[in-house]
Amino acid sequence: MATKRQNGDPPESVTTPKKTKTQEGEFNGAVFKSMLKDSSKAMKGLDTFIKMAKKLPSPELYDVVEGYIKISVECSEIFALLEEENNSEAELTLIFQSLEMILLRTASDLSQLSMVGSNIVRKTVSSHIKLLLSSLHSDNHRFVRQCLCLLSALVSQGAEAAREIFGLMQFSKGLTNLAQRRDKTGKPDVRMAYIQFVLSFLMSGDNTTIGQILDTKDFLSEILTNGLTDDRISIVNLILSTLQTRVVQNKTITKTQKVRFFSASVLRQIASLYKWNGIVDVSMDEKEKDEEAGRRIVRELVHNFLLDICCSRKHGISFHDPSLGTAGRVNG
Incomplete structure (x- = not known):
């Protein structure tokens, strides 16, 4: 009976991965390369390559990339296709x-x-x-x-x-x-x-490029001064976390550079996130409504960021003023 079972149609759970491997074997690196050289098959090859590449890396799939x-x-x-006119x-x-x-x-x-x-x-x-x-x-x-x-x-x-x-x-x-x-x-x-x-x-x-980015007018600041409060929560998190780790907490970026970039207008736009009203695109605690949880998370993100940039003497834009409290003193 066991022998007949092996020679006959295997159960679906065994068939599926075998069928997948067969399909993948029909489109591999060599096949893709060959299709790219054929003008009638090149775009089909690219489309198939992209669809497979989106599923990678996966131990279950052939790695066509x-x-x-x-x-x-x-x-x-691929570059030869870019050389063609009228794409x-x-x-x-x-x-x-x-x-x-x-x-x-x-x-x-x-x-x-x-x-x-x-x-x-x-x-x-x-x-x-x-x-x-x-x-x-x-x-x-x-x-x-x-x-x-x-x-x-x-x-x-x-x-x-x-x-x-x-x-x-x-x-x-x-x-x-x-x-x-x-x-x-x-x-x-x-x-x-x-x-x-x-x-x-x-x-x-x-760090050289980061410094140049900060000095380039409107390139980075443009994402902060236009529509930040309407961005989805994952994007707000990406912006604030990247700025915090790569700029604010970056020891090679001087306070002067930070002061120039984080101007009053830029900080005002970042602070506007306290009134964030964007899209919740991450999983929230089931005990809270998505909108309420989203606003709470964004407020925490922006609050922590502003504390770091405005209040931290180590990382932020605040300077120690040695003259503070000496205005009323009279020199003897």
């Missing part, structure tokens, strides 16, 4: 997202293949940065979001990449206005992608 970059360390097949925004979105999927992995669990990430940064900067930056002015919200996500992924490759990308940025009202492009339904929008892009420079850990 690792499989591809091990046999194409320059990702030349539509839909096609560019697929190309940019594929590169982003690779960069996110080389900056994390595939750090042993960081050379691939460096190659992507180098190739993008040398040949395609003009296309990428000009695409930020598109009216297509999804396309602009993807461009910003790719830029964030490029910065995530390390301090050198952060310095390189920052040096090429064209700071203008057209760029900072991206912080105001919001989806009123609460879906991930251009503003969110812009915030993550700006903060990626702080997360890079390169």
